[in-house]
Amino acid sequence: MKALEERIVKEGKVLPGNVLKVGSFLNQQIDVALLFDMGAEVARLYANCGVSKVLTVEASGIAFAVAVAHAMGVDAVFAKKNKSSNVSGDVLSAKVHSYTHGTDFDIIVPKDYIKPEDKVLIVDDFLANGCALEGLASIVSAAGATTVGAAIEIEKGFQHGGDALREKGMRVESLAIIESMENGVLRFRN
């Protein structure tokens, strides 16, 4: 998506450890007009796929999930990262490794939020090694539901998590795929 790539080039900051900071327009501060254009683009890509629910993981996936769900006219669900006092009853869970924070964490969704008949679109802000996506897909499987595919704001193509998932047969649509960011220079996949 051209408008997103241009914005990443203009405002994204490359930090040590291949961290791309887009907090000024896609994370802690959100350009809501751009976000809803991105949601509409995902709705176009997954039109006629029967998507009945959008699934993401807190916290940075929530804004994108809301914009996508709004464009598709369906509800959104987000997995929580820890069992809090506000989650009760039977839950579906998966373990995810965070390379950013160097830790493992559980992602949790109450069982009755994903029904066996649901066709789920998984969305997230970043895709690097694909751990979060795999965890979310395993939750969909455990619910007996179907993963239609995934929609990602920004994929780090050089970390190959997206390609590995595509080889396994998952449809993964990323609005921007960064092929390399060496020496702070961003190059996108065509």
Next chain:
Amino acid sequence: MKALEERIVKEGKVLPGNVLKVGSFLNQQIDVALLFDMGAEVARLYANCGVSKVLTVEASGIAFAVAVAHAMGVDAVFAKKNKSSNVSGDVLSAKVHSYTHGTDFDIIVPKDYIKPEDKVLIVDDFLANGCALEGLASIVSAAGATTVGAAIEIEKGFQHGGDALREKGMRVESLAIIESMENGVLRFRN
């Protein structure tokens, strides 16, 4: 807001410790149509107030902030709860006490996301004692900006945080105010 009150009565669950669980339509699972109706109602309440930015705190405030910001045609900002490796540079912060989790935490916003000329609408999912709202308002003050008011999905009126803030002169608009929830019976303020 009638539709919200009706939904709370229909699906909300009262747990021990005056916890109201609305996870099936306003938190982990989001009824996106209702959420955007709520965003439109907030935009109506704060029309012609010159709001230039919507501010909330992660994670459960993000969805509402996005819906409100979309309805008002402005950008959204969310405070993070801990200094993570993705936040760099100068930040504004405030300490907040969580009665739900029984802990203190810092909320953090990069300095350049709130400008002195900003007129900020603070939004959140719940208002009980008002600690999160006060923390967010102190961040707006520290940025030299103006808090126009607050918009809340559900206020627990019996915990009086909202009334205390109104007495101090803050405009606080809550889409539903629960006056009591004794024995699991919900009563709303008129």
